[in-house]
Amino acid sequence: MPSVSPMRVPGRVQVLVAGGGPVGLAAAVELGRRGIDVLVVEPRAAVSHARPRCKTLNVRTMEHLRRWGLAERLRARAPLPPSWSQDVVFCTSLSGRELSRFTGVLGLVPEGDRFPETGQQAPQYVLEEVLREAVEEIAPGRLVLGSKVVGVRQDDESVAVTVDDGTGRRVVVTADYVIGCDGPRSVVRDEIGARYVGGEALRPNFGMVFESPGLWEHVAHGPAVQYWVVNAAAPALVGPLDRTDTWWAIGFGVDRETGEREARRIIDGVAGRPVRAKVLSTDPWTARMMTVDRMRDGRVFLAGDAAHLNPPFGGHGLNTGIGDAVDLGWKLAAVLDGWGGPGILDSYESERRPVQERVIREATANMRVLSTELYADDLDADDEAGARARRAAGVRIQETKKAEFHSLDLVLGLRIADSPIVPAARSLWAGARLPHLFLADGRSLYDVLGAGLTLLALTEDAPVAAVEEAARLRGVPLGVVRLPEPVAAGYAAKLGARLVLVRPDQVVAWLGDEAPEDAVSLIDTVGGGAPRPLHTSQERKHHV
Ligand SMILES: Cc1cc2nc3c(=O)[nH]c(=O)nc-3n(C[C@H](O)[C@H](O)[C@H](O)COP(=O)(O)OP(=O)(O)OC[C@H]3O[C@@H](n4cnc5c(N)ncnc54)[C@H](O)[C@@H]3O)c2cc1C
Structure with missing residues (x-):
């Protein structure tokens, strides 16, 4: 694995990721694929085969790996096929x-x-190796191994991060934003004065x-x-x-x-x-059941185990961290690309915290009955x-352990209920993961979504023009995808809408049968509500 001497790291980057564990690497992939200049600082020269820890990669994580073009590579390396x-x-x-x-x-x-x-069983080191390779491919030389973050200072304009190369030599890297993915003993968490709250088993x-x-x-x-x-x-x-x-x-x-x-x-x-x-x-x-008292301070964010810990039963910790990385990744990219406003970064904590807390609750419930209790x-x-x-043990096992192994409602069904960038709506699909569908030619609906916002038109006459024009005016990258019959009609009936506005993370931002009354205001809300100048063209970097 090529690495860069910390003394040769760039002096300035858009996003510095502290920690190249699975969550930091996932954040770097999400950002790097969106053309963001990213740097990962990680102390471990090689991934650890001694502590495989995570084995369960859930369906949602595999969907993200598919979007990144890495699902097949991961499966090819995993020793146990589904x-x-x-x-x-x-x-x-x-x-x-x-x-x-x-x-x-x-x-x-x-x-x-x-x-x-489907989900995939794979030791954590297999995922980390695949993600390390991907970061090297997307952002050559931007995975700095053998180094650690030792200091974080910010002002209104940027963050100064002190990086130690393990021999005591130090450099300062200036970043627009920092993500602390440096695990349970997070230095970044300490540096921003956040702390874990919760208990331990x-x-x-x-x-x-x-x-x-x-x-x-x-x-x-x-x-x-x-x-x-x-x-x-x-x-x-x-x-x-x-x-x-x-x-x-x-x-x-x-x-x-x-x-x-x-x-x-x-x-x-x-x-x-x-x-x-x-x-x-x-x-x-x-086992520990903890979340940080705050996941953000100004330009510095926390993700993964640095922000939350849950008992491993059910296999949710890493998967939840990947969810953090995806959520924060596209949002930071939107801001750095100029179309995301401040609300989009505020939404990180309001969208992720309820997920993390629910995961902690369910994983803690899974821990109540282990082999020790069943004896x-x-x-x-x-x-x-x-x-x-x-017979009695069998009954108890089925009663108490089912939710641990059949948890797709938790993995796929969580809906964002309260976010500054998801307009309040009556539909239960607003804020939910876009229901998946295979198209007639066998492709996944997710494969035809764009890197920015996607407006799905579910009937021939679905009125797309207002939202399209609003996005153009606001400089927000938006693609229109018309779903072909025969799948479109059934899908429209399921969602109760002819138009669906989908975020880069496959979450439904808005849906309706008619064009929104004020399409510009809708686009402003979904883009984080920044007062931005009106653009006349929609020329943007598009790397995904
Ligand atoms: C027994 C067990 C089984 C588990 N099974 C599952 C499972 O099946 N499914 C699941 O989803 N989760 C599982 N987990 C949880 C999973 O292992 C963690 O949630 C996951 O490792 C978190 O990833 P992370 O990148 O946030 O943190 P970490 O994996 O802790 O990575 C943090 C990284 O930051 C680096 N670092 C530390 N300090 C610094 C610094 N100062 N500067 C820069 N970098 C730094 C570290 O070297 C490390 O690489 C399990 C956990 C345990 C204990």
Whole structure:
């Protein structure tokens, strides 16, 4: 991976991203594809294979990767294709009895028109490697590795960011805007005086990656993306990192010391028998439920784990951070390109905070029942008492864990209810993700949307002229897409509108059957309400 010596970084950029984890890299891709001059500062020379952490990339993240042209690349690198398994199994051990099973989990199965990309199981490092490459391709030399941000000072005009190259040498980079994607120990968060608010779980967890040649031969339940092991010896969550011998595991209620000492015993407990295994890395962690008291100070923003933390159950943390990066990315680009007003940046926190808070609530609910809570005597007994215990466990598992594995309403269904750039509307589609549709030729509706605003015309005679003219006057990039029959009529009926104004992030900004009464005011609202001079031409940079 090529990197740039921090002493050769540009002195001035439009956006400096502190932190090249998944969220910072995603922000850089979103910005870079829009022609914004971006710089990412990241301490880690290489991505960490020792802490795979995220495995669940949800449908929404895969939709963004598709928009960036990266979905196929990611899937090609992911060791477990969705077709390999879409199951989560609860069992007394890998070689023991099955207690219950969820199928079609985590968006891994297509559902007709509902989404163009299924979810994907992939270790976090696979995503990070793909995104690092993409940043290098889009903005060569703008991923600075081995360096970290140590200071952030701003005035009305710009932000001065001090970058340390790891040897104590420092340079100052001036940026129009800064995004702090520097994770839980965010320096940027400290520098702007923001702080986490919330709590943490009482129980520790012990993550590890291990290699166990031959373990698959003992797995009694067939392929699954997660095995929840419910026994007294090693209550745990375990899954394959690849289709050969590498596994990840989380021992519930296991602290660092115990985990380091007893890792081999835990692996045997998970397997339900002694197995050959080598621990490759360990990763103790405790769940935290936190959001920052503010996500922005002037020209500096926070995104991803720097801004919010949730328990990992359900697989939402990174995915929510990618949502932050997309939201902030197109908005900063709109401002830097001259068509976004101040309201567009104000909308970042008002749109993202409710999502983050809901994710924290749901992930916390998912954490209430883990293998430790599901354990009961007799689960492995051969007699009638054993059968009864297993039936009871099965019922409880289905009652308490379903929402964790079937969460598409959360992933796709969240609607922006209160935003300065989404005009108040009666329709429930306003502020929602544009319902997806495959066109007659098999293309995704999302593939025909433009990089700026898109006005979808759902009938031949849909009156597009007023909105088109307003966008032209205001210098807002807007493309008109006429949906062909036969899909258009059904789609118009579903939305209850002939016209749909779609944002760059595939969110419905406005919809109606007739042209809006005041199209200029609509465009001003969606563009952040800046008092801007009227443009006479719509010449803009268009890089997406
Ligand atoms: C066990 C576990 C399982 C998980 N599973 C999932 C899952 O399945 N799905 C999911 O969506 N999420 C999951 N998560 C959450 C996910 O790992 C995080 O949400 C994700 O890593 C957040 O990405 P980020 O880029 O915001 O922060 P980080 O990944 O923490 O990246 C921050 C980056 O900033 C860099 N940095 C630090 N300090 C500085 C500095 N001063 N200057 C510049 N850079 C700096 C760091 O080197 C790092 O690269 C899981 C978490 C855990 C613990």
